[in-house]
Amino acid sequence: MAVKRRFQSVKGMRDLVDEAPAFAEVEETARRVFSLYGYHEVRTPVVEDTELFVRGVGEASEIVGKQMYSFDDKKGRSLSLRPEGTAPVARAYLEHDMASWPQPVKVFYMGPYFRYERPQAGRYRQFNQIGAELIGDPGPYSDVELLVMLLRFLEEVGFQDLEVGLNSVGDPECRRRYSRRLREYLEPHRDDLGADSLRRLETNPLRILDTKAPKERELLEGAPRLREVLGSAAQSHFEVVCEQLARFDVDFEIDNRLVRGLDYYTRTVFEITSVSLGAQDAILGGGRYDGLIADLGGPSVPGIGFAIGEDRLVSLFRHLYPGRRVSGASPQEPVCVVPVGASYRRHGLELSQALRAAGITAICEFDALRPLKVGLKQANRRGCRWVVLIGEDEVAAGTVVLRDFENGTQETIQRDEFVDVVATRISA
RNA sequence: GUGGAUGUAGCUCAACUGGCAGAGCGCUUGAUUGUGGUUCAAGUGGUUGGGGGUUCAAGUCCCCUCAUCCACCCCA
Numbered sequence: 001m002a003v004k005r006r007f008q009s010v011k012g013m014r015d016l017v018d019e020a021p022a023f024a025e026v027e028e029t030a031r032r033v034f035s036l037y038g039y040h041e042v043r044t045p046v047v048e049d050t051e052l053f054v055r056g057v058g059e060a061s062e063i064v065g066k067q068m069y070s071f072d073d074k075k076g077r078s079l080s081l082r083p084e085g086t087a088p089v090a091r092a093y094l095e096h097d098m099a100s101w102p103q104p105v106k107v108f109y110m111g112p113y114f115r116y117e118r119p120q121a122g123r124y125r126q127f128n129q130i131g132a133e134l135i136g137d138p139g140p141y142s143d144v145e146l147l148v149m150l151l152r153f154l155e156e157v158g159f160q161d162l163e164v165g166l167n168s169v170g171d172p173e174c175r176r177r178y179s180r181r182l183r184e185y186l187e188p189h190r191d192d193l194g195a196d197s198l199r200r201l202e203t204n205p206l207r208i209l210d211t212k213a214p215k216e217r218e219l220l221e222g223a224p225r226l227r228e229v230l231g232s233a234a235q236s237h238f239e240v241v242c243e244q245l246a247r248f249d250v251d252f253e254i255d256n257r258l259v260r261g262l263d264y265y266t267r268t269v270f271e272i273t274s275v276s277l278g279a280q281d282a283i284l285g286g287g288r289y290d291g292l293i294a295d296l297g298g299p300s301v302p303g304i305g306f307a308i309g310e311d312r313l314v315s316l317f318r319h320l321y322p323g324r325r326v327s328g329a330s331p332q333e334p335v336c337v338v339p340v341g342a343s344y345r346r347h348g349l350e351l352s353q354a355l356r357a358a359g360i361t362a363i364c365e366f367d368a369l370r371p372l373k374v375g376l377k378q379a380n381r382r383g384c385r386w387v388v389l390i391g392e393d394e395v396a397a398g399t400v401v402l403r404d405f406e407n408g409t410q411e412t413i414q415r416d417e418f419v420d421v422v423a424t425r426i427s428a
Numbered sequence: 429g430u431g432g433a434u435g436u437a438g439c440u441c442a443a444c445u446g447g448c449a450g451a452g453c454g455c456u457u458g459a460u461u462g463u464g465g466u467u468c469a470a471g472u473g474g475u476u477g478g479g480g481g482u483u484c485a486a487g488u489c490c491c492c493u494c495a496u497c498c499a500c501c502c503c504a
Contacts, residue, residue, distance in 0.1 A: 008495075062502050066429080084504085113504080118429080120498060129504060196501070212500090261503060271504095282504060309504025340462060376464040391462065405464065 012117075012125025022314045023128070025326035026157055027110055030130045030308075033153040037145065039106040039132055044088040046112065050078040056087030056296055058263025060203060067115040081114035084262070085131040086289065086305055087296070093135055094298040103136030110310070122280035122312050131286075133305035138290065140240035143268045143304055147241075148248050150284070150306055154272075157326055158317065163251045166270045167258035168238040169206070170230045172291065178229045179205045185223050192219050209257040225256050234267055241268055264289040268304065276319050283316055284308040334361040335422060336379035340391025341371045347390045351400065351418070355388075358419045360426065380405060386426055388418070 009015060016023055031041065050070050057064050069081040082088055089107060092098075098105045110130040117123060132149070134142050147164065154162055169175060182205045190198065192215055197208045209220060230238065245252055252270075260269045269287035277283065286306025293301040317326060335355055339348035348364045355362035363382065365375040371391070379387050389401040389410075400418045402425065403410035413421045 011495080067502075115503080117502065118500095119496090120500095123503075127504060131504095279499065280503070285504070307504060312504060338463095370461080372462050373460080373464080378464090380464040387464080389462080393462080401463095403463075408464085410463085 010125070012119040012123075014124060014126075019314055021329075021331075022317070022326050023310060025329045026310060026314060027130065029156050029327045030108065030110065030153060033149065033156055034108040034132055036152075037106070037149045039108045039149075042089065042092060042107045042109050043111065044082075044085075044092050044109065046082055046114075047079050048082055048088055048091070050080040052087050052091055052296070053080055053083060056090060056264065056292060057084060061261060061263050063115060063262070067117055069114045069116055083113060083115045085109060085111075085113065085129055085307055086133060086262075086264070086292070086303075089131075089133050089305075090135070090289075090292050090296055090298075090303070093293065093301075094296060098135070099299060099301060104142060105135045106132070107135075108132040120280065121278040122309075122315065124311060128310035129307045130310055131305060131307040133303055135293070135303040135305075136301055138302040140237045140268075141244065143237075143241045143288065144244040144248070146286075146304055146306065147245060147250060147252075147270065150286075150308075151250055153308075157313070158321060158324065158328065161251070162272055162274075163253055164270050164272055165255040165258050166242070166245075166252045166268070167255050168227060168230060168234060168241075168267050169259055169265055169269050169287070170226065170234045171266055174226075174230050174234055175206065178224070178226050181224045181229060182206070182208070186219070189219055192216065206259045207261070209259050220257070226259075227254075227256065237267055260285060260287055264292040264295070266290045270306070274316050277312055277316055280312065282309065283312045332361040334363045334382070334384055335386045335388060335426065336382065336384040337362060337364040337388045337390070338372065338375035338379060339364070339366070340375075340389055340394075344391055344395065347395060351388055351390055354419050355422060358423060360419070360422060386422065388422065 034041075050068070053064050053068065059065065063083045068083055070078055071080075073079055089109065093105065108131065111128065112126050113129050114126050116125060119125060132146065134146050151162075151164070170178070183201060186193065186201060186205070186208065190201075193201065193208075194211075194213055194216065197211055197213070197216055200207045206226075208216070209223075209226070211217060211220070227235070227238070242252075242254070258269055258271060260271070265287040267288045267290065269285075271285035272283050273281040274283060275281060284306055286304070288302065288304040290302035291300075292303060293299065314326075317324075337348045337352040337355070339345045345364075345366050348366060352362040352364040363384075365378050372389070376387065385405050387403040387405065389403060394400050394412075394415070397412075398415050399412050400415050401410050401412055402418070402422060404425070
């Protein structure tokens with residue numbers, strides 16, 4: 001009966017147990033690297049006015065149309081769990097009048113996001129993103145700096161050989177021009193298009209470019225290229241970005257089909273995918289959004305940013321480098337203090353505190369049901385190599401016993417010297 | 429929202445055309461009352477996801493439901 005009614009995590013949401021240390025290491029790496037580039041961390045609320053996403057992300061986008069966790073509060077206001085991070089940051093930029101700060105404003109953030117979709121490999125209803133936004137500079141050098149920072153982060157996490165897909169979706173005028181061309185090209189081939197693409201032919205022809213259907217891909221081989229219709233400003237912007245990325249040895253490939261799903265993107269767009277992740281293969285994506293702040297009722301301020309899917313990043317890392325720790329982290333394995341008998345717990349606490357005061361990770365087995373045996377077994381199961389024993393004999397003699405599980409030896413050392421001895425033994 | 433697969437012990441999985449629910453690992457105890465890990469011995473483990481139906485008899489067949497996984501879609 002207890003089994004039957006046992007609680008379970010909500011569909012599409014999971015506990016991070018084994019993965020939690022890797023998440024923490026990824027987050028620490030992000031803080032370190034992004035700070036190095038002059039970014040500072042912000043934290044925005046998990047809940048926002050629903051309208052923020054409708055206007056920011058776009059009513060036509062799938063995210064807003066079908067995937068939001070929306071609800072009415074007690075006053076009847078429509079609120080939503082945030083499905084992405086850029087619109088909230090843009091909102092905060094306006095709310096705190098960051099336009100009066102030295103431009104550009106550079107921020108990063110991390111935390112949970114929510115989309116109501118059917119879960120599958122690499123897709124959760126609550127997932128974690130690490131993002132950064134550079135707001136207030138329209139120029140291509142900011143694009144390059146942001147991408148270089150992103151690659152540096154991935155490198156410091158421990159990834160090698162990740163390739164960035166890069167494209168330009170141009171300014172809104174270029175896109176309107178291109179949509180018309182693409183529609184003209186595809187119209188005669190309606191029979192070869194699936195239902196989804198047919199619908200997009202009316203609503204958002206650009207999205208047809210990233211179709212997975214082989215027949216449609218073949219058809220698109222002969223389609224006009226997006227970059228061929230870019231205006232001269234967008235064109236030269238893109239050229240500078242490519243040229244500078246090459247100068248800084250960024251491994252990128254121009255992908256003509258790369259368009260991204262959020263409505264606010266302009267000019268530079270990019271993403272990194274991996275075939276090792278299954279169908280949900282994007283580990284990060286981003287781009288420029290020169291019209292977003294204005295769409296939200298603010299001044300015309302350009303911006304560029306990215307979002308890293310932390311769950312997918314960790315999953316890919318574990319798949320590519322089994323057993324390896326993120327960022328080469330190697331936490332200190334604890335020394336285990338075992339009081340021999342319940343009446344020596346006081347000494348156990350004292351000894352473990354002395355070790356911690358010296359910066360040595362220590363745990364104490366207060367709960368050994370029987371002297372020694374159980375305590376040692378626990379210490380072993382926790383993966384400790386070094387055990388400090390304190391009992392009747394040791395207290396009487398003013399000593400402790402330091403046991404080395406690796407070769408089964410142990411030594412008796414003076415209690416007032418034991419911290420130093422432990423320190424030298426574990427670092428040997 | 430659509431489609432497919434799978435739910436048996438804490439974990440990984442067996443159980444023939446319906447016939448006594450099992451194994452390995454884990455866990456507890458002992459061999460060793462102050463010595464772990466190895467070994468040996470014993471023990472602990474379950475309303476077979478839940479509900480209903482067919483049957484003398486259901487883990488097995490039928491219906492419903494829930495969950496997980498994978499794909500479509502979408503994206504991180």
